[in-house]
Amino acid sequence: MADDATRDLFPGALEMMVLRLLKQEPLHGYALVQRIQQASRNLLQVEEGSLYPALQRLLKDGLVSAAWGVSSTNRRVRVYSLTRAGARHLTNEISSFERMFQGISMILALEDR
């Protein structure tokens, strides 16, 4: 779904948002997609296909853990939760992202001469 109006997220953005959502509560893949859309008030629509590889990366790095469970709709789902290492990683990511964002905003806010 790459319209002209949409753009790719920068690398690591999806992972950061996933970690942030999991900090609230453990979720499964489908719920994560819904949450990202809802929480961003439809501004962000995550490509479902890129979510699962991202989750695998997080799993491999030990930032999240996964366990099969039952969802609220009584469905067998794989629920992800944030590990302590994941919480630490998230804090670092957010602060480095904020610095980057601040830098970009300052440049974009320059006045014309």
Next chain:
Amino acid sequence: MRLIDRLFGRGRIYQNLSEEIRAHLDERIEFLMARGMSRADATALARRAFGNVTNVVEQGRDVWEWPTVESFAMDARYALRQLRRTPALSATIILTLAIGIAATTTVFSWARTVLLNPLPGAGDAGRIMALETTTSSRVP
């Protein structure tokens, strides 16, 4: 322990991933059907939105790959497949190598026993002499 887990837990990882994706699609399909879409339409739409499932599973696998060992194994399998594809050429090459190695080995083992190794039973090979006897009857 993690290494062993990784080596042997592999099949499990892939199975979990594909099962998870199937569950994801099911959930999406059910959601769309609850909004009045037919099963066929819902399935098509869900699949389209998800993208190529095989591709996604593969990308998930790549994350866990152990690059050097696995790509080496892949290269080896590829080489074997190529050998099997051209049996005549492969046989020729293998036979050439076999004859070459056999000939070299033979020549070298001959040279070693005859030329290089000291004579068995001789303490000082430099002092070995040949003795001959002559008899006067042979003198003309």
